[in-house]
Amino acid sequence: MAKSLTIQDLNVFYGEFHAVQNVSLKIRPKSVTAFIGPSGCGKSTVLRTLNRMHEVTPGAYTTGSVKLDDLDLYDKNVDPVGVRTTVGMVFQRANPFPTMSIRDNVVAGLKLGGVRDKAKLDEVAEASLRGANLWNEVKDRLDKPGGGLSGGQQQRLCIARAIAVSPQVLLMDEPCSALDPISTLAIEDLIAELKSEYTIVIVTHNMQQAARVSDQTAFFNLKATGKPGELIETGPTAKLFANPELKETEDYISGRFG
Ligand SMILES: Nc1ncnc2c1ncn2[C@@H]1O[C@H](COP(=O)(O)OP(=O)(O)O)[C@@H](O)[C@H]1O
Ligand SMILES: [Mg+2]
Numbered sequence: 001m002a003k004s005l006t007i008q009d010l011n012v013f014y015g016e017f018h019a020v021q022n023v024s025l026k027i028r029p030k031s032v033t034a035f036i037g038p039s040g041c042g043k044s045t046v047l048r049t050l051n052r053m054h055e056v057t058p059g060a061y062t063t064g065s066v067k068l069d070d071l072d073l074y075d076k077n078v079d080p081v082g083v084r085t086t087v088g089m090v091f092q093r094a095n096p097f098p099t100m101s102i103r104d105n106v107v108a109g110l111k112l113g114g115v116r117d118k119a120k121l122d123e124v125a126e127a128s129l130r131g132a133n134l135w136n137e138v139k140d141r142l143d144k145p146g147g148g149l150s151g152g153q154q155q156r157l158c159i160a161r162a163i164a165v166s167p168q169v170l171l172m173d174e175p176c177s178a179l180d181p182i183s184t185l186a187i188e189d190l191i192a193e194l195k196s197e198y199t200i201v202i203v204t205h206n207m208q209q210a211a212r213v214s215d216q217t218a219f220f221n222l223k224a225t226g227k228p229g230e231l232i233e234t235g236p237t238a239k240l241f242a243n244p245e246l247k248e249t250e251d252y253i254s255g256r257f258g
Contacts, residue, residue, distance in 0.1 A: 003086075003168040003199055004029045005050060009064035011228070012045050014057060019045050021228035023064075025218055032191060032200045034210035034237065037220035037252070042229030043203040046220070047171050050201060051087035052080040068169070085109070087169040088162035092177050094154035096161070098147025102129075102138050105146040105157055109165040124164050132160035133190050152183025159190065163198075170194065172202040176209065188213050207253060211241050219249050 005027040012020040020042035027033045035043040048054040049062050052073060066073045073083050096105045106125045107115070115121060125142070129135040134156040138149070146157055155175055162170060172191075176184040191200060191213050204210050210217050218234040233240065233249045244250045 003069045005169065005199065005201070006067040007046070007050075007064070008067070010046065010049060010066065011063045012042065012049055012054065013059075013061055013063075015059035018228045020220075021230055023231045025231060025234055027199060027201060028216070029199045030195055030197070031215040032195050032202060032213050033216045033218060034214035035201065035203045035218050035220060036205070036207060036210050037229070037232075038222065039205070040229070041220040041222045043220055044173050045229070046231075047173055047201060047203050048089075050169070050171055051084045051089055053084065053089060055080060085113075085165045086167055087171060088165065088167035089171045090155070090158050090162055090173070090175050092174040094151060094158050094178070096146035096149070096154050096157050099145050101143045102146050102149070102157065103142040106160045106164050108161060113165070125160075128160040128164040129157075131163050131194070132156045133186065133193070134160055150183070152179050152186055155179060155183070155187060156190065159187075159194075163194075167198065169199045169201070172200065174203050174205060177205065184209075207241070211237060217241070219244075219252060221248060221252065 007023055007025045010023040011018065023046055035047060037043055045054065049066060054060045068086065097108065103125045106128050107121045110121060110124060126135060129138060134153060137153060146154065149157060176187050179187065188209065194200060202213065214237045216234065217237045217240045219232045219240065220229050221232045222229050233244060233246050240249065241253055244253065
């Protein structure tokens with residue numbers, strides 16, 4: 001069920017600014033792919049093109065292609081709203097609707113989609129919260145506001161919200177960067193569980209995290225300021241960290257720049 005993503009010759013522009021150039025990458029189903037690289041090299045930009053989220057930025061556009069299995073996500077007949085259901089996203093800062101109840105936060109997308117059946121909504125809320133390893137912590141307070149949860153719980157609430165609409169792919173942009181180490185571990189454990197059902201792409205600035213959670217790593221870099229970011233090297237995570245092909249990769253992962 002989970003799907004592959006194929007990125008081919010992808011370039012991303014913010015108006016005149018060429019942010020990322022010539023990225024080609026195959027993302028296997030039911031695996032975790034980590035995007036690493038210095039700040040500004042285009043990790044978030046590439047991630048957002050995988051569900052057309054960059055299109056919410058006025059003037060942003062792409063060339064090249066992104067396919068979900070055989071479906072060209074940029075085909076003129078493809079609805080970007082549908083793409084964002086199939087390819088869900090979790091952001092750096094947990095962004096639940098703070099005054100909305102925990103339960104309603106989880107099923108907000110379904111309600112927007114027109115589901116009204118209370119039994120069905122409750123069933124999906126429970127399954128999604130269980131899927132996000134949050135059920136036991138919130139089952140007695142489902143009617144309390146989402147904003148009352150801890151940061152780590154809010155991030156798992158956002159993951160529950162993403163999986164409630166039955167996506168195939170989950171994109172996560174530095175999902176742990178605002179979390180303490182214990183909450184970070186909870187999210188990493190969750191990612192390890194979710195990959196049996198979903199294709200996952202995670203941006204992380206933390207190389208240890210990439211090494212812990214991912215099967216494949218893609219290293220992006222900026223050749224010079226003002227130049228577009230590029231995909232430098234990709235490979236199985238264990239190999240990329242232990243024995244990279246390129247000196248540029250080795251310099252980055254060993255903490256030497258330039
Ligand atoms: N909404 C935007 N409008 C204009 N430029 C942007 C926007 N978002 C990102 N950029 C630029 O695109 C480049 C890549 O940014 P980003 O993808 O956020 O990098 P990363 O996630 O690797 O830190 C940077 O030069 C950044 O300033
Ligand atoms: Mg980023």
